[in-house]
Amino acid sequence: MTEMTLVQAVNRGLHEAMKGDPDVLVLGEDVGVDGGVFRATEGLIKEFGPDRVIDTPLSECGIVGTAIGMALYGLKPVAEIQFLDFIYPAFDQIVSELAKFRFRSGGQYPCHVVVRAPYGGGIKGGLYHSQSTEAYFCHTAGLKVAIPSTPADAKGLLLSAIHDEDPVIFLEPKRIYRAVSGEVPDGDHRVPFGSARTVVPGDDVSIFAYGAMVPVATEAAEALRGEGISAEVVDLRTLVPLDEATVLASVEKTGRAVVVHEAARFCGFGAELSAILAEKAFYSLKAPIARVTGFDTPFPYALENVYLPNAARVAHAARATVRSG
């Protein structure tokens, strides 16, 4: 165990994977000499050389397209997109190619690329350095989507992603890259996909969150506890595959659900969670399902703090849910 930040844990995860397998390599903008604009790839080029830590031209299309070619040939590329907001020049490669290679070839061509990208608000990045568009990827059959919320999960989910057989979109909550430190297991630590983590157990209401919203939900749960409301906080960890069993068990117990994410509400991931509950936990539900999310506007700069869900909003929604049921 070593204490480190979330971004350091990403770095250690990459290091571990590269050390263990010569086919693992990293590519992206500024990932080499500069060590990544968030320092996630710091030191890797020194240790593994420029053939395995590749500074690319400014083209996400090229980054993901070439990563796919490498993967088809048998390598295990980990592509960095500097900010999730800049992934769209590669969107065609991701949704049309990466997600569909195995299927369209009848299983002949697995295409295992990990695409890492810092996502979300909280760093005063305005419109183009703050967005959370995980729903696009979750809606695309053939992609797995992982989002860690702790240093240990960052390393553990990343190592699972790199050793998975399928393409993984790996989203890193940049707002908490350095905000918290935590103990991280040394060596080849892996956290399995499809297993949510119950952060805080509780009986009165279930709060579902992921990424940078997990600490926010946890803070809300603490506040609620003071008022005598026992909130359960579940960190989903992977959105695809989703750990439905844990989600349903929680709501069967509490009868109430609040879904939290930074992304805009309309057609966001929270909608899917609501839909699953409205279908499969209908008879357990005692109150309307609440969503606490970003608003259906583009992400603002000066007003970032009022756009992002905070603990007070989450607690407010949970309280209303408990009272109304």
Place this chain on the structure above:
Amino acid sequence: MTEMTLVQAVNRGLHEAMKGDPDVLVLGEDVGVDGGVFRATEGLIKEFGPDRVIDTPLSECGIVGTAIGMALYGLKPVAEIQFLDFIYPAFDQIVSELAKFRFRSGGQYPCHVVVRAPYGGGIKGGLYHSQSTEAYFCHTAGLKVAIPSTPADAKGLLLSAIHDEDPVIFLEPKRIYRAVSGEVPDGDHRVPFGSARTVVPGDDVSIFAYGAMVPVATEAAEALRGEGISAEVVDLRTLVPLDEATVLASVEKTGRAVVVHEAARFCGFGAELSAILAEKAFYSLKAPIARVTGFDTPFPYALENVYLPNAARVAHAARATVRSG
């Protein structure tokens, strides 16, 4: 009134708009001399000339990027994307630019582009000529999304789209481009955005659909009527803005909801509809909300007919909903 097919109605809508306003122009691949691969732009180049019906190089990025520039300058471009499946090279322009111009400029730069694209299955188009990814656009704040299901609506919604002040993604159900004919009002016929259409009134269960799923839902409602189940079919017409009032009123009446779309289920538009109902119609709901959708696999070729929702599946889900409540 003139009887015509849906694709002819699109053509007449374009013609009407171009005739009425010299700033309206059409651009895209094969839209000029060829008249469009589905003939939606047939005859327009003859009437309005190659300056207003522009055959572009093979670049969706260029098509949407230049359309945005034209719109900023004051024209009203209608860009055709040959198949929705090929929109992704332009995805950056659509989600990062088109959707955000007005917001990021503090209202200085409206950016009114209509992007038309045939979407959906039913023509044996396989993986890349069949997809329904409306949810990506619905989740993007700043875009409106319209999907007609009849010839009259195709013309009426398209004319509203072209005269709107905001960017519109206009999705045309290619499967029913020619399958049905209908009466279409002559002249500047407009159908307002945000007003759903109750296709079949009913009392026992509400079926929500759009595009090519509307006739499927209607067929299901007819079958159910024979069994004594009175199903209401609502055609949403525009997904953004959504006519929530009509949706909620219907479920308040029936207490049961089935959502139908061709798109994959996970994080599809149906999830949003479920979520809205689970939040705002909770106390009216008598049964779990059912979704009848495409499966969470890429779109197949040979098995298209088992992938796409059919009337039997819709009726089956509605029946189960009615029985379980």
Place this chain on the structure above:
Amino acid sequence: MANAVSPPSAPLDSGATPLSAEQRLSFYRTMVLSRAIDERCLSLQRQGRIGFYVPASGQEGAQIGCAAALEPDDWIFPAYREIGLALWRGIPFRTLLDQFIGNAEDIMKGRQMPNHYGFRDKNFVVASSPIGTQITQAVGAAMAIQRRKAATVTATFFGDGATSSNDFHAGMNFAGVFRTPTIFFCQNNQWAISLPRERQTRSSTLAQKAEAYGFPGVVVDGTDVDAVYRAVRSARERAVRGEGPTLIEAQVYRYGPHSTSDDPRRYRADEELQAWKRRDPILRLKELLLSSGQWTEAKDAALLDEVRAQIAQAIEAAEAVPPVAPATLFEDTFARRTPQLEEEKAAFERLVQEGVIRP
């Protein structure tokens, strides 16, 4: 007629050994087969026995010349019009036809439209429809080849229209920067559906676009199979020597419609077609073979009979294969089904059993 547009770092024709009579004859056989398949498939489509077809007639010289110049372990990243390459790589027509039909023996499991196939054991990557996407992928695979230090190359195939795509730009640029062993083989068939080559881009040749990426581009007469072979062979040697990529523009003409959904009479003149047909790659090669005494009209007629019989047999066999099994829909989205897909599959199977879904 390999005409270097920008001077390659080594003369393009250097290392190529002259073609043997035997080689030429095998080119010819494959070109004839390719053309015959095209004709037969167009009629199968009209009869509704296959759903769609993309013809390659007119482009056989470019395809076979290029295919023959590659080695079997060179990876091919094709577009959808590369039947000549598939045949040269040894894919039986029967295998292709299973794909066109999407039957139970289709290796692609009925997932894709006709002409969108791939065969891992032949290093022939599965094609997709979005234009140009294979180009960056071919460059990435070439970067993997560099890392593996293999003496092999990747070759990617695309049309004149695809030079406008995002991936052309990104792929060419990465190939230049990383000096990858990649052959960019552009079949300029003069049309991208209804858009003529001159309106696709204002550059005088497509080959000269390589200039923007710092490596050579060459124009080659794609109706001359020998010339294509030599140009590709040289590019391959350059690549294997570590001298980087080459863009080859093979000038050809698409005789037929863009696909069976297209009607070329709407946008192009018959005279243009007829002019190109006078330079038909198969006729040109046949005349060469005849004049060199290697070939006779009698042999030619026999070949055609043989080919047609072979095609007819394949059709009969492929049409006897049952349709693809419905539950295969739930394979290959992921390596293993997620719990959610497992549940969808179970629900699907119940619906099939209850007759709600009718395969």
Place this chain on the structure above:
Amino acid sequence: MANAVSPPSAPLDSGATPLSAEQRLSFYRTMVLSRAIDERCLSLQRQGRIGFYVPASGQEGAQIGCAAALEPDDWIFPAYREIGLALWRGIPFRTLLDQFIGNAEDIMKGRQMPNHYGFRDKNFVVASSPIGTQITQAVGAAMAIQRRKAATVTATFFGDGATSSNDFHAGMNFAGVFRTPTIFFCQNNQWAISLPRERQTRSSTLAQKAEAYGFPGVVVDGTDVDAVYRAVRSARERAVRGEGPTLIEAQVYRYGPHSTSDDPRRYRADEELQAWKRRDPILRLKELLLSSGQWTEAKDAALLDEVRAQIAQAIEAAEAVPPVAPATLFEDTFARRTPQLEEEKAAFERLVQEGVIRP
């Protein structure tokens, strides 16, 4: 030193009238202002008074030379580093600073990071962060100009890194095909964050990329404001005459960090910076002005004092402006709020009232 890489269809220097002493002096004043703002804003950022900043020092010659060669009704499609253009267009520093702060008087309403501004009344389109997206847009606006038959042009600004973007390729290609009145002004400042120009692409100049699209590309010394002015003026005249687009590569150097989030010492050598500083565009122009007797050191000192006072005043004024009002978040997603946004706004306001959301 406007060095035509590929011969333009008309000589590039043809129509430009020589610069007057007055013009040069106004270039100089704006360049000095731009540099002084840069220095002040870097320190404001360090003090936490603005959140972020993108410096332009070293690029003033290219920016002012280009801005001056354009006419006020030419539309500018900038990237995020174009402060010199904004100043030349007459945007007061105070207005820019309101944007940097995102206060209640920011025309962008606090929506964007510092340096991402636009001013409709100055034909200065609002910048965004994604690299290259403005390039196709500028071409589209130029197509609109053609349709309106206006004697004006669009000019788009981007860096060496942006030449690798999808939009560069698409925009250049459309411009070539449609012969649009567009000036592609590339400030090659030698670095894209940490990636040096040589690793961005293997073409020997960026200007030669125009070759791939069938129109001229020129390299110009971006530290020589006169040369830039002449090159842009000629390109503009060509465009207005209907002869189509020009790509101009202005070779400059970014003195500072990529942005305040960047530390250039991690990836580049100080010697390179010092060598470029010896060719500083402001120094070069100052020497010219001094040697021609138009300018004195005393006047220079006075100018600097004046500029600094003006900056200080603007800062004081901008910092006194209240923050942007929270409910403005719900403006401008659409022209009119949808019912759903109306509902979100109402809920938001309730939460603010109840103290749940604290602006």
